[in-house]
Amino acid sequence: xxxxxxxxxxxxxxxxxxxxxxxxxxxxxxxxxxxxxxxxxxxxxxxxxxxxxxxxxxxxxxxxxxxxxxxxxxxxxxxxxxxxxxxxxxxxxxxxxxxxxxxxxxxxxxxxxxxxxxxxxxxxxxxxxxxxxxxxxxxxxxxxxxxxxxxxxxxxxxxxxxxxxxxxxxxxxxxxxxxxxxxxxxxxxxxxxxxxxxxxxxxxxxxxxxxxxxxxxxxxxxxxxxxxxxxxxxxxxxxxxxxxxxxxxxxxxxxxxxxxxxxxxxxxxxxxxxxxxxxxxxxxxxxxxxxxxxxxxxxxxxxxxxxxxxxxxxxxxxxxxxxxxxxxxxxxxxxxxxxxxxxxxxxxxxxxxxxxxxxxxxxxxxxxxxxxxxxxxxxxxxxxxxxxxxxxxxxxxxxxxxxxxxxxxxxxxxxxxxxxxxxxxxxxxxxxxxxxxxxxxxxxxxxxxxxxxxxxxxxxxxxxxxxxxxxxxxxxxxxxxxxxxxxxxxxxxxxxxxxxxxxxxxxxxxxxxxxxx
Amino acid sequence: xxxxxxxxxxxxxxxxxxxxxxxxxxxxxxxxxxxxxxxxxxxxxxxxxxxxxxxxxxxxxxxxxxxxxxxxxxxxxxxxxxxxxxxxxxxxxxxxxxxxxxxxxxxxxxxxxxxxxxxxxxxxxxxxxxxxxxxxxxxxxxxxxxxxxxxxxxxxxxxxxxxxxxxxxxxxxxxxxxxxxxxxxxxxxxxxxxxxxxxxxxxxxxxxxxxxxxxxxxxxxxxxxxxxxxxxxxxxxxxxxxxxxxxxxxxxxxxxxxxxxxxxxxxxxxxxxxxxxxxxxxxxxxxxxxxxxxxxxxxxxxxxxx
Numbered sequence: 001x002x003x004x005x006x007x008x009x010x011x012x013x014x015x016x017x018x019x020x021x022x023x024x025x026x027x028x029x030x031x032x033x034x035x036x037x038x039x040x041x042x043x044x045x046x047x048x049x050x051x052x053x054x055x056x057x058x059x060x061x062x063x064x065x066x067x068x069x070x071x072x073x074x075x076x077x078x079x080x081x082x083x084x085x086x087x088x089x090x091x092x093x094x095x096x097x098x099x100x101x102x103x104x105x106x107x108x109x110x111x112x113x114x115x116x117x118x119x120x121x122x123x124x125x126x127x128x129x130x131x132x133x134x135x136x137x138x139x140x141x142x143x144x145x146x147x148x149x150x151x152x153x154x155x156x157x158x159x160x161x162x163x164x165x166x167x168x169x170x171x172x173x174x175x176x177x178x179x180x181x182x183x184x185x186x187x188x189x190x191x192x193x194x195x196x197x198x199x200x201x202x203x204x205x206x207x208x209x210x211x212x213x214x215x216x217x218x219x220x221x222x223x224x225x226x227x228x229x230x231x232x233x234x235x236x237x238x239x240x241x242x243x244x245x246x247x248x249x250x251x252x253x254x255x256x257x258x259x260x261x262x263x264x265x266x267x268x269x270x271x272x273x274x275x276x277x278x279x280x281x282x283x284x285x286x287x288x289x290x291x292x293x294x295x296x297x298x299x300x301x302x303x304x305x306x307x308x309x310x311x312x313x314x315x316x317x318x319x320x321x322x323x324x325x326x327x328x329x330x331x332x333x334x335x336x337x338x339x340x341x342x343x344x345x346x347x348x349x350x351x352x353x354x355x356x357x358x359x360x361x362x363x364x365x366x367x368x369x370x371x372x373x374x375x376x377x378x379x380x381x382x383x384x385x386x387x388x389x390x391x392x393x394x395x396x397x398x399x400x401x402x403x404x405x406x407x408x409x410x411x412x413x414x415x416x417x418x419x420x421x422x423x424x425x426x427x428x429x430x431x432x433x434x435x436x437x438x439x440x441x442x443x444x445x446x447x448x449x450x451x452x453x454x455x456x457x458x459x460x461x462x463x464x465x466x467x468x469x470x471x472x473x474x475x476x477x478x479x480x481x482x483x484x485x486x487x488x489x490x491x492x493x494x495x496x497x498x499x500x501x502x503x504x505x506x507x508x509x510x511x512x513x514x515x516x517x
Numbered sequence: 518x519x520x521x522x523x524x525x526x527x528x529x530x531x532x533x534x535x536x537x538x539x540x541x542x543x544x545x546x547x548x549x550x551x552x553x554x555x556x557x558x559x560x561x562x563x564x565x566x567x568x569x570x571x572x573x574x575x576x577x578x579x580x581x582x583x584x585x586x587x588x589x590x591x592x593x594x595x596x597x598x599x600x601x602x603x604x605x606x607x608x609x610x611x612x613x614x615x616x617x618x619x620x621x622x623x624x625x626x627x628x629x630x631x632x633x634x635x636x637x638x639x640x641x642x643x644x645x646x647x648x649x650x651x652x653x654x655x656x657x658x659x660x661x662x663x664x665x666x667x668x669x670x671x672x673x674x675x676x677x678x679x680x681x682x683x684x685x686x687x688x689x690x691x692x693x694x695x696x697x698x699x700x701x702x703x704x705x706x707x708x709x710x711x712x713x714x715x716x717x718x719x720x721x722x723x724x725x726x727x728x729x730x731x732x733x734x735x736x737x738x739x740x741x742x743x744x745x746x747x748x749x750x751x752x753x754x755x756x757x758x759x760x761x762x763x764x765x766x767x768x769x770x771x772x773x774x775x776x777x778x779x780x781x782x783x784x785x786x787x788x789x790x791x792x793x794x795x796x797x798x799x800x801x802x803x804x805x806x807x808x809x810x811x812x813x814x815x816x817x818x819x820x821x822x823x
Contacts, residue, residue: 237770
């Protein structure tokens with residue numbers, strides 16, 4: 001009887017098992033030099049983490065609307081306005097075989113809150129500034145305490161920065177195995193271990209890595225046996241590697257190359273607008289740019305729809321304000337913060353006595369897709385209202401320089417709330433304010449307090465509308481567009497970027513990727 | 518001979534010291550590493566903390582002293598970007614570049630010298646003209662153009678060769694050819710001209726007069742004398758090949774030293790860049806020493822006392 005059952009079972013398994021290993025080969029434009037989700041919110045790092053690491057709280061990434069669901073935490077509740085408790089799933093394994101404990105969870109957040117290295121400090125500032133302490137109540141319960149009531153608990157515990165990492169493994173990587181030292185984090189960045197459906201093998205910093213299916217994963221098994229990522233920085237070489245069948249998927253395809261890929265019968269293109277804004281900002285502290293009428297005029301002179309048509313084939317999204325559909329109830333397209341009005345621009349410049357002046361505009365040659373082309377087009381648009389652009393092309397970041405006048409930048413959505421995108425850059429503690437290019441007034445700080453920590457949606461919406469009205473008047477920044485990110489792939493691959501993710505995530509988890517041959 | 522070696526080694530050391538000093542200060546003059554390495558627009562406080570973390574806020578001379586004492590104790594530092602030993606990073610990448618170099622060198626010498634001889638001997642008929650025409654085209658074509666055209670033909674259209682990467686020896690075929698092309702063309706030209714120069718010399722007439730077969734006259738008498746300029750040009754080309762490697766590795770996505778040095782330059786990853794420049798300078802110094810020694814081996818009139 002037993003034997004028959006076993007044979008039946010074996011036969012069924014053989015029938016179900018795929019006849020060949022499913023291996024995906026991906027060429028990316030860039031890869032990070034170290035991999036640690038807790039200290040990295042770069043665009044290159046964002047691609048990598050989700051396949052190998054789990055946050056406490058998961059989300060349905062295929063849906064536009066935010067729906068949280070259990071991750072490493074099976075349940076969670078706000079026990080007081082400033083206290084949040086999570087129950088941990090039993091038996092979740094790290095890739096090194098260790099079981100996730102409450103101690104690992106506490107450690108994963110404490111390294112950020114205690115700023116174990118300056119990079120953790122940066123993540124703390126952008127994500128967990130309100131977190132006071134994290135403690136293990138018992139073996140399966142972890143308690144988070146905040147300074148002020150935290151309306152964004154679930155959102156923050158869903159970020160890849162809040163991924164769970166193994167304490168004992170990290171402590172043992174260098175120096176004293178019982179103590180966690182900064183060098184342990186450097187070593188972890190080269191040999192990362194998480195709990196996700198794929199483990200990271202053969203990581204060559206900045207060059208390549210291989211995801212390997214993790215057999216002990218607690219959730220839905222990885223659909224691929226392996227996925228190999230390698231860096232091919234040259235766009236033409238990436239496209240050739242795809243056409244030649246050396247890789248199945250390529251990232252960062254600029255709009256003017258889409259036709260080349262679409263013309264090949266074996267290939268196709270997938271894409272989506274990314275929750276990220278390309279922006280132009282002004283150094284309001286530079287005396288030349290101090291008059292807000294000048295900044296308003298330079299913003300109004302830019303025809304963003306024309307940029308979209310010419311550079312993005314109309315596929316980008318030109319927003320009326322700094323908002324994303326991913327915000328859910330806080331999505332506010334009805335606000336009108338940015339507008340095109342060259343006639344008004346001329347008037348304002350005349351009033352300000354700014355006609356015939358030159359304004360420096362800085363851009364990196366390649367970092368932002370179409371960044372240089374957009375700058376050249378904006379130069380013409382400014383010329384049309386009587387301002388000469390002195391275009392400076394340099395990979396150096398000049399945003400904090402005293403003599404900077406204007407430059408481009410990107411504002412990604414770090415998490416699905418205005419606090420996680422406009423806030424990380426432009427709130428009173430945001431990088432632009434601490435960087436010194438804009439000094440908003442006291443009232444602005446008060447607006448942000450109301451917006452950030454209120455638990456009432458209507459209050460938050462009203463506060464954000466006030467913030468945007470102030471930004472419109474002060475004009476420290478102009479949102480250009482949400483770029484359209486394109487990927488080239490072989491026809492047999494079913495993959496596309498999911499709307500619930502932050503920008504650039506390469507999600508190869510169950511349900512997100514398949515080969516249809 | 519010993520005297521020559523000692524003097525040349527001392528001279529080479531002096532060159533390397535100048536390189537170490539120049540590269541240390543030049544890299545720092547070119548900008549603050551954190552302006553290039555951190556994501557654009559990171560907050561100023563974090564940037565300042567990172568500068569302190571890496572000790573980049575200390576006086577330049579102090580940083581230089583730490584670097585030099587580190588060099589003498591065999592510690593060339595940790596990459597600012599990858600956070601691991603610079604030596605490990607180079608050890609990982611050196612094999613690819615060495616392989617690329619060796620293939621290109623062998624290819625250009627093995628093909629270049631015989632083609633040069635053929636061009637000299639056939640200087641009055643179409644074969645010689647054809648060889649020289651091809652050599653001129655090879656010399657004049659920028660290697661990035663050659664690389665892209667080869668990828669277009671052999672990868673994109675014919676699907677014969679992989680376009681990028683370094684997984685198999687086949688991956689090195691196109692990069693090696695591209696790297697070898699200008700050197701091959703130079704060797705063909707110089708071999709031909711040097712040979713033409715000696716072919717009309719009296720001692721060759723003597724060699725023929727004493728009944729030696731023509732191939733022996735060429736190989737034993739003519740070629741040996743023609744070899745000096747050819748060796749010189751190979752030495753010069755090896756130094757130039759380092760520069761070309763940068764481009765070839767970028768186009769073919771070969772993980773080698775050239776690609777690494779360019780990336781380190783863009784990121785201002787000082788420790789990686791410094792070690793790379795020193796390594797390349799050392800290579801050039803060694804190659805020119807070897808070339809000098811080869812002169813003596815080839816031509817008994819050259820004495821290594823100068």
